[in-house]
Amino acid sequence: MNHMHGHRHLAWHETLELHELIAFQAHALMKMKKTVGNIDCPELKRLYVETIEGVEANVRELLAFIPSAPMMEGARDEEGSETALHAGDLLSFAKTSVRNYAAAITETATPVLRKTFVNHLLKAIDTHEKAFRYMYERGFYPAYDLVQLLHHDVRRAQKALAMRYER
Numbered sequence: 759m760n761h762m763h764g765h766r767h768l769a770w771h772e773t774l775e776l777h778e779l780i781a782f783q784a785h786a787l788m789k790m791k792k793t794v795g796n797i798d799c800p801e802l803k804r805l806y807v808e809t810i811e812g813v814e815a816n817v818r819e820l821l822a823f824i825p826s827a828p829m830m831e832g833a834r835d836e837e838g839s840e841t842a843l844h845a846g847d848l849l850s851f852a853k854t855s856v857r858n859y860a861a862a863i864t865e866t867a868t869p870v871l872r873k874t875f876v877n878h879l880l881k882a883i884d885t886h887e888k889a890f891r892y893m894y895e896r897g898f899y900p901a902y903d904l905v906q907l908l909h910h911d912v913r914r915a916q917k918a919l920a921m922r923y924e925r
Contacts, residue, residue, distance in 0.1 A: 787918040795924035842898040852886035
């Protein structure tokens with residue numbers, strides 16, 4: 759990118775945020791494209807198509823930053839599958855649950871409700887750990903290899919952008 763403030767690549771922390779956003783939006787894009795054809799309500803279908811088009815634009819813009827990421831050549835291809843998509847759903851749900859419960863706890867004044875939220879948060883953390891391990895052990899989420907992680911994101915995003923859907 760042109761505005762790198764004198765640096766040859768993105769900072770590591772922003773590269774990780776870039777990864778999270780590309781992975782999240784590519785996954786959601788695939789799910790929306792698979793769903794939109796089953797929506798009967800014309801207004802909701804238009805909203806889905808508008809959202810799909812917006813997310814496609816977001817993903818394309820984010821992918822333009824990948825060449826500026828601090829990564830090396832030689833990433834290997836992973837095998838995509840419906841199993842990886844479903845596991846990603848579970849991981850995304852668990853991650854979102856952790857964030858939502860953590861935020862809800864900070865807004866809770868009623869002790870019994872706070873305790874309930876904490877218990878749910880602990881279950882969400884456990885689910886996240888299990889979903890992450892499942893994906894990691896099967897090579898669906900190469901969390902310790904930034905090159906592979908970004909390569910995986912690019913391939914998944916390209917697949918999501920290429921998917922056809924009913925308008």
